[in-house]
Amino acid sequence: xxxxxxxxxxxxxxxxxxxxxxxxxxxxxxxxxxxxxxxxxxxxxxxxxxxxxxxxxxxxxxxxxxxxxxxxxxxxxxxxxxxxxxxxxxxxxxxxxxxxxxxxxxxxxxxxxxxxxxxxxxxxxxxxxxxxxxxxxxxxxxxxxx
Amino acid sequence: xxxxxxxxxxxxxxxxxxxxxxxxxxxxxxxxxxxxxxxxxxxxxxxxxxxxxxxxxxxxxxxxxxxxxxxxxxxxxxxxxxxxxxxxxxxxxxxxxxxxxxxxxxxxxxxxxxxxxxxxxxxxxxxxxxxxxxxxxxxxxxxxxxxxxxxxxxxxxxxxxxxxxxxxxxxx
Numbered sequence: 001x002x003x004x005x006x007x008x009x010x011x012x013x014x015x016x017x018x019x020x021x022x023x024x025x026x027x028x029x030x031x032x033x034x035x036x037x038x039x040x041x042x043x044x045x046x047x048x049x050x051x052x053x054x055x056x057x058x059x060x061x062x063x064x065x066x067x068x069x070x071x072x073x074x075x076x077x078x079x080x081x082x083x084x085x086x087x088x089x090x091x092x093x094x095x096x097x098x099x100x101x102x103x104x105x106x107x108x109x110x111x112x113x114x115x116x117x118x119x120x121x122x123x124x125x126x127x128x129x130x131x132x133x134x135x136x137x138x139x140x141x142x143x144x145x146x
Numbered sequence: 147x148x149x150x151x152x153x154x155x156x157x158x159x160x161x162x163x164x165x166x167x168x169x170x171x172x173x174x175x176x177x178x179x180x181x182x183x184x185x186x187x188x189x190x191x192x193x194x195x196x197x198x199x200x201x202x203x204x205x206x207x208x209x210x211x212x213x214x215x216x217x218x219x220x221x222x223x224x225x226x227x228x229x230x231x232x233x234x235x236x237x238x239x240x241x242x243x244x245x246x247x248x249x250x251x252x253x254x255x256x257x258x259x260x261x262x263x264x265x266x267x268x269x270x271x272x273x274x275x276x277x278x279x280x281x282x283x284x285x286x287x288x289x290x291x292x293x294x295x296x297x298x299x300x301x302x303x304x305x306x307x308x309x310x311x312x313x314x315x316x317x318x
């Protein structure tokens with residue numbers, strides 16, 4: 001019951017984060033959802049596509065960040081200005097081409113994976129629990145998302 | 147039916163509190179609450195049961211838990227300086243900022259193994275059949291430190307600009 005409640009709340013939070021277009025936050029709650037689901041289902045997420053997309057999404061978000069960390073660590077920072085560097089890094093709110101493409105890719109991957117995730121979610125019996133204002137009726141939530 | 151370990155009320159409330167924050171937060175801080183729940187549950191269940199269950203994997207699991215602890219420390223360090231402050235004004239040249247993102251990229255990978263421990267520990271106690279009180283969840287939702295008023299204002303402006311394609315225009 002407790003695990004179902006956590007899963008249910010995470011789903012609701014993801015839904016909220018998705019609407020806010022906050023890429024890192026929504027992607028993190030998406031990773032949490034996949035991980036929690038796979039553990040509750042005892043590592044048996046049947047759709048291999050979910051696992052593949054997990055890796056794709058992870059690369060998409062963190063590759064760029066990780067490269068920048070490498071640059072700073074290797075002290076190549078004089079090559080670019082501080083403003084340019086910080087601006088590129090906070091990709092959720094930036095408007096350069098790379099950022100926009102990145103954000104689109106993230107959304108595409110999540111959109112492709114989400115119906116599969118819901119499919120898996122339907123296979124586990126989710127008990128209805130009372131959980132305050134964040135969590136609501138999972139049935140209604142699923143209808144909204146699909 | 148397997149007998150579950152009884153959890154006293156104060157500890158039960160503490161675990162619920164951490165679980166509610168783990169469920170609600172999505173800025174990295176959820177992992178620190180997951181770690182706290184695991185520590186509390188480990189205290190109740192005991193190393194022996196954990197060792198018997200995971201057998202050969204026990205050593206690896208312990209290593210992963212230590213790694214998890216280190217990463218969550220980076221998150222804590224960063225979050226402690228951005229409370230009530232717009233996190234995007236934090237400089238990338240701050241090592242805590244870099245460590246925070248570094249931790250974030252590693253956490254989703256090891257998260258599954260950590261959750262396995264958490265699910266096992268919780269299944270050994272009476273908490274498995276409990277539900278977190280709604281007030282805990284509501285309280286946790288108010289603690290999303292990264293959602294400041296400044297965030298909301300910027301989001302709104304960004305969305306409006308995006309709608310009319312002004313973001314690309316500004317770049318030129």
